Amino acid sequence: MLNDWLFVGVFFLLAWIFPGVPILIARFLSPNKPNAIKNDTYECGVETVGDTWVQFKVQYYNFALTFLIFDVEIVFLFPWAIAFDQLPIFGVFAGAIFVLILMGELLGAWRKGALEWA
């Protein structure tokens, strides 16, 4: 059991090597001649105006928030799916009702206009 996770741990430790080392090698192989114009922010040849990290449309944030609600609650259903054979019929319907409440949430967000791209 623990040995199975050792592999994942070793993988996380070593996986950065495969993309990382070629990038380092390429860094030494490639020329390095920076100048002011080359290092400019690319904006189709026009000088960039103002700060990049600006306020943006709140709609993007809305979708991220809706995603968060759904993803967290769906993850709760995985244990339910695994214990499915041991569950009494009541347990199955409890899970089904949980999903239907989620569905209600989705319809509520829909009605509120949170899912509209305006």
Place this chain on the structure above:
Amino acid sequence: MAFFVDPIGFIIFWLRGLLSGWGLAPGVVEFIMDALGVIAIGSFGLGFTIFLIWVERKISARIQGRIGPNRVGPYGLLQTFADIIKIFTKEHITPRGVDVAVYNLAPVLSVMAVLLLWAVIPLASTVVGTEINVGVLYIVAVGSLGTLAILIAGWSSNNKFALLGAFRTVAQMISYEVPMVLSLLTVTLLARSMSVTQVVAAQDVWFILVSPLAFLIFLVSSQAEMGRAPFDLMEAESELVAGYQTEYSGLKFGMFFVGEFLHSFTVGALVTTLFLGGWRGPGAEQYPILGIFWFFLKSFVIYFITLWLRFSLPRLRIDHILDYNWKYLVPLGLMLVVLTAVLDKWLFMVNPAINPWLRALAQLAMNAGLFLFANFLVETRNRRKPLRQPVGAPRPVARPPEKASITEKAA
């Protein structure tokens, strides 16, 4: 003889015996075996990508009526090596004002996220990185690392195009994770286990037949997760230059592409494992090498389908993409989970030793019914309130002067 039946399993067994024979402690042997396994998977992944790039270029060329790479080596097979040599010697430009640490982390992370997925995919009955008992959840968790890589690439680049690409990533890729997790939940329900090897073992009848809707939802949402056409909004060339990778150059830029190419094949491998019975096929139990063959055959079929989709469909508009996800795929996925659970419980209560084909037939009928019902709802809504047609109304158009124009003369 054992070598030809199961080469990889044989080598693993031999190495383990060799290391133990040197008198190393079992823990150290385990660690060395894991490290070697990781190196094998990682090198295989990157090496395989070189081949995949050629495959993709060739297939895309054929779909678009071109020939594709055909100069360097037989059938252009060595074209990718030439490209790699070129990209290794390209300058790494770091623009002013980028967040250097995060900027350099992003390409590494985008490849890492895909490679990590291969840790739990069983290639044959004896060849699997690790058999963790929450494999499906691991796929969900690691899969979203790729989204994170694109997000931080766009954010750290200090470029407005890149930032817009990152915003679109938030809206699109994150949204499509919800139906993906729902279809994975359906698979978990049907297999009664989150372990990927157990999921493969449970597929006496392939899950594509038991739950075709889950398969379709997974295919569509993973196409969106890959960020490829028709869902390639985050790097839309015609609108955002190159999206999140605008400010990257040299091999850092290349690594994003390695990640993307490998991801599209990994999706094929995931679909194979979860819906097409993984390595299972005639003779795969006795001869694991046949299992590897079946696995790659099925993966390439799915890979070809994703490429076919990519090169046939135009890019969608962002509101259409989000509507399709939140107002169609998510409710469909939720209803699919509920109905699959209730139906499966009922079937197993009526007859605990139900024939898997009978169960598949019942689930298939339920899937078809649900799909027809969803279709009916969409049709009804479209009839009641037609889709918005912003370009339908007549608008002032620049016209040629009243005098007879050249075209009329010609007519």
